[in-house]
Amino acid sequence: MTVFHRNEKKEPLPEALKGGVVAIGNFDGVHRGHRSVLERALTLAAERGVPALVLTFEPHPRTVFRPEEPVFRLTPAPMKARLLEAMGFRSVIEYPFDRDFSMRSAEEFIQTILVDWLHASAVVTGFDFHFGKGREGGPAFLMVSGERHGFTVSLMDAFRDENAEVISSSRIRALLGEGDVSAAAGLLGYRYTVEAEVIGGEKLGRQLGFPTANMQLPPEAELKPGIYAVHFRRADGTLRDGVASYGRRPTVTENGVPLLETYVFDFSDNLYGETCSVSFFGHLRDELKFDGLDPLVAQIRRDEEEARALLAGVRPLGELDARIAF
Template sequence: MTVFHRNEQKNPLPDALKGGVIAIGNFDGVHRGHQAVLGEALERAQSRGVPAIVLTFEPHPRSVFNPDKPVFRLTPPSLRARLLEALGFHCVVEYPFDREFSTTSAETFVKSILVDWLGASQVVTGVDFHFGKGREGGPAFLMGAGERHGFGVTLIDPFRDEGAEIISSSRIRTLIAKGDVAQAAGLLGYRYTVEAEVFKGQQLGRTIGFPTANMELAPEAELKPGIYAVRFRRADGTLHDGVASFGYRPTVSSDGAAWLETYIFDFDGDLYGETCSVSFFGHLRDELKFDGLDPLVAQIRRDEEEARALLSGVRTLGDLDTVIAF
């Protein structure tokens, strides 16, 4: 799948990708609500025999307007691209978003990007999508622009779950901040997953018989500190069950930095410098401070046993979950 990054939007789009159906949105999380928009775009592209393309924006607009409080991203761009490719999209355009771009008029956005550059034949987006300076481009504007420039427009209502609640990225962020990764997975359609490079930590785990792969998440990540049953995917695609601790290591450290430390079951190898991912299947307990290493080791053994039991019975939630965690 082709991914257009920063500055590449100025390059001509390959002819093979022009005239496609364009799904527009941030799609942070590619959750079940987003999949309603994405699925409609894919269906229309397949029926017409044209490319299916996602147009999204980097960085997240909310982080641009409020840099002191960047958005907790459910899916980094690399993971989002993998999910979109798994759904069947041919191309992802990660259009650079900055304050200058935010002053672009809605008409200029339509003419320069959708018409001249992408050659859109159909645009699919949510009914709450707004664009252009002062958010002047809304559903009515987009419909009118489609009539003027010759492309179709399909607007998708917010998708609701089995309890009739709207599925949104903010709702999923709240669940993850509470440690409820199981319910978050139900809304995402796959297990919540993080991705980072493994670095060398204090190596205390190795000395007590539980070596860990240490990863540092983005500072804005709001995962609740605690112990989780997880699956660990190496860069080569191999999967391993494990138990992970996210937090501040109160028993052995006081440096204030939050790490994700994963004890990988039945594994012995060097992972330093490797970019890996961790998928969360269940929250086992909160982070605790122990009175020394012996009670800590005893608790880790109990955590391992509980994680192995939980992971032995898991089933895939669907195609995206299979791609990510199975």
């Protein structure tokens, strides 16, 4: 898997990646709603014997236009690349998005990126994809450009769930904000997963007999504070069950910085500095403030028992979930 960062030096694309089928979009979450575009690109690439690539943009355009309201990313760039690799893509092109880029014309986007640089033989995107200054480029513009430059265009309809509702990143963010990680997993097609470096903490959990691996999520993360049953994966791929608390730890601190603290079952090694991932399987309860440490310890024991029971029966939702969360 190649993650290719385009920059203004205009370095050439490796020959092995030219002439491929290019799926275009932000694909935040790589959720089931994106699969119609992504799977169509993979199918076309296999039929034609050419590489399948994803063209995406970093940072998220909304973060550029509204920096005071950074978007809650379901899948930051490294996690997105892992998911796309698991689906079978050869390369992810992370094109820098800034205000200068947003002012380029639709024709310049087609000519300089799709034709001159990627040498795209086919483009697959959503039916509502717009691009170029003022969103002047749309489906009709793309189709005409494809005929002129020699690449085919596939425009895919929005994918709907079993209730005929469109699956979207914003809908999944709302579910995570409610703590409904099970419903979010149903729309994602895999368990919601975060990845971060394990940092030092106050070591209170260790003193209480429940050592935790602490991670700091981005400040814009909208996951509901609470207690969750999780899978914890180390950088070497080792996977263990655990129970995670996300929030400000009201029993032991006032206005603490939100932390994800995972008590990894049957484990005691040092994880500081290691980049690990946590996959969420179920919301056990809301974050609570206890009258002292003894009630907190008693509740942690109950949380551990409930998490072990829940995780004992979990199965992958599909191949992607098996690769990411198991």
